[in-house]
Every structure is written in structure tokens, then in C-alpha cells.
Amino acid sequence: MTERHLLPPLICLLQSGAAPAEDEITFLPGLQKQPSFKQYSGYLNLPDGKHLHYWSVGPVIPTVSPVELIRCALSDIRPPLQIQDDGVTLQYNPYSWNKIANMLYLESPVGVGFSYSDDKKYATNDSEVSDSSPRLVVVGCQVCQMFCVCSYELNDNSLVYFAYYHGLLGSKLWADLQMFCCSSGKCDFYNSKNPNCTESVNVTEIVYSSGLNIYNLYAPCAGGVPHRLSVESGQLVIRDLGNNFINHQWTRQWNQKLLGLASLHLSVRLDPPCTNSTPSSLYLNNQYVRKALHISPDALDWAVCSSEVNLNYGRLYMDVKKQYLKLLSALKYRILVYNGDVDMACNFMGDEWFVESLQQQVTVQRRPWIYEGQDGRQIGGFVKEFSNLAFLTVKGSGHMVPSDKPVAAFAMFTRFIKKQPY
Numbered sequence: 001m002t003e004r005h006l007l008p009p010l011i012c013l014l015q016s017g018a019a020p021a022e023d024e025i026t027f028l029p030g031l032q033k034q035p036s037f038k039q040y041s042g043y044l045n046l047p048d049g050k051h052l053h054y055w056s057v058g059p060v061i062p063t064v065s066p067v068e069l070i071r072c073a074l075s076d077i078r079p080p081l082q083i084q085d086d087g088v089t090l091q092y093n094p095y096s097w098n099k100i101a102n103m104l105y106l107e108s109p110v111g112v113g114f115s116y117s118d119d120k121k122y123a124t125n126d127s128e129v130s131d132s133s134p135r136l137v138v139v140g141c142q143v144c145q146m147f148c149v150c151s152y153e154l155n156d157n158s159l160v161y162f163a164y165y166h167g168l169l170g171s172k173l174w175a176d177l178q179m180f181c182c183s184s185g186k187c188d189f190y191n192s193k194n195p196n197c198t199e200s201v202n203v204t205e206i207v208y209s210s211g212l213n214i215y216n217l218y219a220p221c222a223g224g225v226p227h228r229l230s231v232e233s234g235q236l237v238i239r240d241l242g243n244n245f246i247n248h249q250w251t252r253q254w255n256q257k258l259l260g261l262a263s264l265h266l267s268v269r270l271d272p273p274c275t276n277s278t279p280s281s282l283y284l285n286n287q288y289v290r291k292a293l294h295i296s297p298d299a300l301d302w303a304v305c306s307s308e309v310n311l312n313y314g315r316l317y318m319d320v321k322k323q324y325l326k327l328l329s330a331l332k333y334r335i336l337v338y339n340g341d342v343d344m345a346c347n348f349m350g351d352e353w354f355v356e357s358l359q360q361q362v363t364v365q366r367r368p369w370i371y372e373g374q375d376g377r378q379i380g381g382f383v384k385e386f387s388n389l390a391f392l393t394v395k396g397s398g399h400m401v402p403s404d405k406p407v408a409a410f411a412m413f414t415r416f417i418k419k420q421p422y
Contacts, residue, residue: 022294023056029288030090031081037098041293049118050110051296055079057096057103079105087282095406097413111309114284114299122306125314150337150354151319156190156245158350163203166217176200191247198248207344208240213274216398217342221274229261236265238307239273246315259311270307277304324358328388335389336416340397340404341381348393352384360386369422371411380408383422392422 023042027034038058043051057080080096080103083089097103107113109129111122160177163169169177181187181197189201208214211225228240238258245251262268271277283289284302327333337355339348364385369392371380381393392412397404402413415422 025292025294028081028090028292029286030083030088030283035080035092037080041295043115043294043296044106051116051118051299052110053107053114053295053299055105055293057098057105059098059100059102079103083279083283085279087279088286090283093406095402095410097402097410099410100414101417109309111300111306113302114293114295116296116299118298122308123312123314124309126316150324150351151321151357152246152315153190153318154353154357155346155350156247157187158353159207159244159344159347160187160189160201160203162344162347162349163207168206168212169203173200173202190245198250201245201248204245204251208244208273212344213398214344215272215274215400216340216404217344218396219274219398219404222276223274226271226273229258231265234265235267235269236261237269237271238262239271255311262307262311268307268311269303270305270310272305275304280304319354321354321357328358328360331388333388334416334419336392336412337390338392338394338401338412340399340401341393341395342397343399345399352391352393355384355386355389355391358386358389360389362386369412371408373407378408380405380411385422390416390422 020040020042023040025039025041028039040056041054043053045051080093080098081090082093084091107115109115109122109124110117111124160169164174177187177189177197177200179196180194180200181189181192189197189203192198192201206212209228211221213219213221226239229236229238231237240254281302281304284293324335327335337351339346339351341348362384364383366382366384368379369381369383370377372378379395381395381397383390383392394401394405394408394412397408402409412422414420
């Protein structure tokens with residue numbers, strides 16, 4: 001494969017039809033009929049020896065021009081082709097977003113999925129990830145567990161309210177939280193200096209360790225109630241990502257324990273709780289699939305999460321308010337922030353509070369939004385619109401909105417791309 005340093009905008013290449021010819025996917029195993037739309041898979045080779053894997057999917061209607069960037073592992077969203085439970089066959093997704101846009105999937109940061117580094121070092125941080133990403137014009141929203149939180153403080157604080165309002169906390173615990181974590185009508189579950197507060201905020205035990213599906217409160221837990229960690233055939237398996245209440249002492253102690261245990265095992269696997277990644281792993285690690293996708297022999301085996309990236313990731317920014325305000329001040333970007341309303345990994349209340357904190361001019365007050373479902377017109381959720389910014393919830397959906405509510409998600413995405421009212 002010819003080496004390319006693609007800091008020039010890849011999106012422009014895709015729009016002009018000038019994607020590298022050697023990256024075109026000519027045959028994809030598992031399909032009864034190959035797609036009519038063009039697909040490309042290859043690497044963005046950066047000057048520092050990092051190689052970001054991308055998968056570009058052309059539109060069903062070739063005249064469609066918008067490009068949507070999804071920056072995360074391939075399994076985080078619903079692509080045009082869905083891997084079936086057998087880990088061998090594919091089916092077409094009738095609500096794929098490439099029906100109305102070019103889709104560009106970028107596995108980032110390096111160490112995630114098929115993205116790799118020549119030096120095999122995958123410890124990174126917010127700034128390095130941002131600097132190493134190609135300078136692309138991004139239209140839409142990014143959906144990644146590691147990067148989905150607009151504000152760690154608001155996400156943690158709102159999660160406690162979310163858990164209480166959904167009946168997960170008893171009245172005694174709620175009373176203790178009010179007593180030890182709140183004063184003058186304001187609660188701080190994120191960084192309280194009161195030791196009684198931090199001892200009472202055991203929401204993590206309830207939300208993450210009780211067997212509830214953190215990605216969809218009302219969905220079953222795939223594989224049954226999991227252990228936070230276990231050793232299977234000599235491999236350390238971690239199921240608690242440790243990304244919430246990061247200021248609390250018991251979270252820091254847990255993360256230090258994980259680092260210590262990881263250093264004692266030759267193999268470490270990070271499995272998000274209540275998630276079945278076996279079909280994706282089987283398919284994407286098939287040698288014929290890797291060849292079809294032009295995957296480098298230097299790339300690691302594909303996994304739904306990278307334990308090395310997660311355990312060694314350096315968080316430098318606790319919120320992205322400054323970045324949002326900079327984009328909004330340019331007056332040329334439209335931003336849609338959307339959440340499934342039963343997602344506990346990135347709950348809707350925290351992101352709604354974040355959007356409100358940007359103090360943008362309200363253009364449409366909060367209201368239900370409607371889409372055409374199989375049983376007629378349905379409420380898709382609620383939306384509030386500001387100047388060049390909208391916050392939208394998807395009713396009954398968890399973290400993976402296009403997977404949980406494909407019809408509603410497609411309606412939402414269509415209206416955003418086509419600048420139609422929600």
C-alpha cells in the first residue's frame with residue numbers, strides 16, 4: 001500500500017470521488033449480494049508513525065454530498081452492513097445513514113480497533129488525540145464512550161438524579177445524599193470535600209455493579225450479571241471502565257488496582273458490561289475480512305475496546321465548553337447534541353445541562369418531536385433549539401441510538417442533514 005500523509009482533508013477527497021483507488025473494497029465476505037455503493041477502507045498515515053484506520057461508505061444515491069464523520073470503534077454505531085450473531089454473515093441495514101450522506105468511520109485514538117502505531121505505544125491523552133486526528137470538517141455528533149461526556153462534573157451530578165428519578169436509589173440513601181452532599185439548594189456529587197458525601201455516593205455500585213445495563217437501563221444484560229473483573233484462561237477481563245466519579249478516592253483506588261493487576265497478566269481484555277462483542281470480533285478478525293479491508297499485518301486483533309488505551313488514557317479536559325463556544329462563535333457550524341433517554345453511560349440530563357450552560361439564544365422552546373413509525377406517527381423524544389445548536393433526546397433509546405431506535409434515529413439524522421425542522 002502506498003504511504004499517504006492525509007492531513008489534507010480526506011473529506012474533500014471523498015466528496016470529489018478521489019479516494020485512493022487501492023483502498024476500494026471490491027468484495028466483502030458474508031454478503032449474498034455485494035453493495036451498489038462504493039466503500040473504501042485503509043489508513044491515514046500520520047507523520048509520527050501513527051496509522052488511523054478509516055472505513056468510508058459512499059451514499060446509496062451518488063449525488064448525495066454531505067459527509068458525516070463517526071470517530072470511534074466500528075461497533076459503536078450501526079453501519080450500513082450489520083454483522084449477524086453467527087459472526088460470519090452480513091445483512092443490509094434498512095435505516096443506514098449512508099442513504100442520505102457519505103459516512104466516514106475513523107477508529108480513533110490509535111490503539112482502538114485496527115488503528116496502530118509503529119512503536120506499539122498506545123498511552124495517549126486528549127491533546128494527542130486531537131492533534132493526531134486529520135483536520136476534517138465534522139458535520140454532526142461523535143458517538144464514543146470515551147469522548148461522549150461534554151462535562152464530567154455535569155455527567156456525574158446528573159447521574160445521581162437520573163438514578164433517583166428512575167427508582168434506583170432508596171429513600172434512605174437519597175436522604176443521606178441530600179444531607180451530606182447538598183447545601184443551599186445545590187448538590188455536589190462530583191467533587192464534594194465532605195467524606196460522608198463520598199461514602200454515600202455509591203451510585204457506582206448500584207448502576208455499574210448490580211447487573212443493570214449502563215448503556216440501556218431497560219435492556220437485558222447480555223451474558224448475564226457480570227463480575228467487575230475476572231481471570232479467564234489466564235487472561236484478565238475488566239468490565240468496569242472506571243470513567244465515572246473520577247474525582248472520588250474509591251474510583252482512583254479502583255483504577256490503580258486495575259493498573260496493578262494488568263501489569264501482572266500477559267493478556268488483558270476490556271469488555272464493556274452487558275455488551276456482546278463476540279460476533280463483531282469473529283467477523284472483523286477473519287483473515288479474509290481483514291484482507292478485504294486492507295488491514296495492515298502490523299495492526300492488532302480487533303477488539304471492541306482497548307485495555308491499554310483506556311487504562312493509560314490521560315484526561316486533560318474535564319469539559320468541552322470552550323470548544324463548543326468557539327465553534328458556535330464562528331456562526332458557520334450547526335451542532336446537534338443527542339442522547340438516548342435511558343442511557344446511563346452518558347445520561348441525557350448532564351448533556352442537557354451542558355447545552356443550557358452555553359447560554360445560546362433559544363429559537364424553539366422544548367417540545368416533543370414526531371417521526372413516522374410502523375404504527376403511525378410517534379413521539380421520538382424532545383428537542384430544544386438554539387442558534388446553530390439543538391439538544392434532542394430519543395425516547396426509549398440507550399447509548400447506541402441508531403441501534404436501539406433505528407427508525408427514529410434515521411428521521412433525526414435526515415432532518416439534521418437536510419436542515420429540516422425536527
